[in-house]
Amino acid sequence: MAIIASYFGKETYGILGPQMAATVIQENTPYDCVVIAVAREDNKHIIKKALADYFGAVRPIIGFSTLSGRADLFSFAKELKDEGAITILAGPQADRVL
Secondary structure (H helix, E strand, O other), rough: OEEEEEEOOOOOOOOOOHHHHHHHHHHOOOOOOOOEOOOOOOOOOHHHHHEEEHHHHOOEEEEEEEEOOOOHHHHHHHHHHHHOOOOOOOOOOOOOOO
């Protein structure tokens, strides 16, 4: 599993919530879980390649946290879902329909 969280340049705090979720997942399920902090300027094609390398032949399960209203992350989640990944939106904007 992977958790994608928005990241803003020059932040002085960590992404504690997604990191805690990854720890709970790893300790209580059979899944490994990584957290990927994504800034607006990051190339989504490079992220998709890294995800493909990480998951290999296994169907991706990708959670999105700290979406911060970023339309690019909602679009990215929909794109990954349309390509066969299981996507999970978390946080206060989790009611968004892909």
